[in-house]
Amino acid sequence: MDKKTVYLKAERKTEVHSAPVFVKDIARVACSDAGLAREIGQLVAVENFTKEDGRIVITILKVIDTIIKAFPEIDVESLGESETLVIFDDEDEMGRIKEIGLIVFVAAICFFGTAFTIMAFHNDIGIQDVFSNVYEMVTGETSNGITILEVSYSIGLAAGIIIFFNHIGGRRITKDPTPVEVEMRLYENDVDTTLVESCGRKGNTVDVD
Numbered sequence: 001m002d003k004k005t006v007y008l009k010a011e012r013k014t015e016v017h018s019a020p021v022f023v024k025d026i027a028r029v030a031c032s033d034a035g036l037a038r039e040i041g042q043l044v045a046v047e048n049f050t051k052e053d054g055r056i057v058i059t060i061l062k063v064i065d066t067i068i069k070a071f072p073e074i075d076v077e078s079l080g081e082s083e084t085l086v087i088f089d090d091e092d093e094m095g096r097i098k099e100i101g102l103i104v105f106v107a108a109i110c111f112f113g114t115a116f117t118i119m120a121f122h123n124d125i126g127i128q129d130v131f132s133n134v135y136e137m138v139t140g141e142t143s144n145g146i147t148i149l150e151v152s153y154s155i156g157l158a159a160g161i162i163i164f165f166n167h168i169g170g171r172r173i174t175k176d177p178t179p180v181e182v183e184m185r186l187y188e189n190d191v192d193t194t195l196v197e198s199c200g201r202k203g204n205t206v207d208v209d
Contacts (some may be wrong), residue, residue: 007077008076013087027084057196
């Protein structure tokens with residue numbers, strides 16, 4: 001009888017809300033036998049994991065070892081990450097309130113900070129004087145402060161911001177990621193890598209015995 005092959009695709013980071021940590025929490029499991037894949041997903045990878053632990057790193061070798069001990073007759077192939085950062089999140093009400101508060105705070109900082117930066121830049125270069133001088137040179141008339149130059153610049157500034165962030169309200173203009181999204185993904189990857197290395201130094205890595 002041929003051995004069945006089980007494929008694992010471990011995630012870089014995952015969150016759990018209660019102990020124990022199952023194989024399905026760490027990796028996606030694929031097999032020609034759907035029932036076997038479900039059984040493997042229900043295997044316990046880490047028994048004791050609490051909020052006090054905060055975060056741990058589980059190696060894919062530990063997951064494979066757990067599967068082979070339960071099903072020695074199968075072959076296991078890993079197609080994902082070699083280590084998974086597991087973060088405990090108990091989903092309490094206070095935690096959700098703090099998260100919403102943090103989102104509102106960051107949004108306010110971004111909005112008012114950007115507005116202040118634009119105003120400070122305009123004041124620094126004396127853009128009002130520039131527009132007035134250009135208007136007088138082209139038309140020969142004195143600017144009253146609201147001319148086609150100010151209106152066009154305001155519309156262009158708004159259009160540039162919309163195009164840069166690639167959003168109008170909740171709608172995306174194109175399918176391409178924005179520069180902000182790219183930088184956020186890079187930042188998230190750097191944070192995850194740092195946390196994995198930090199857990200390794202602190203001995204919070206679950207590996208094969």
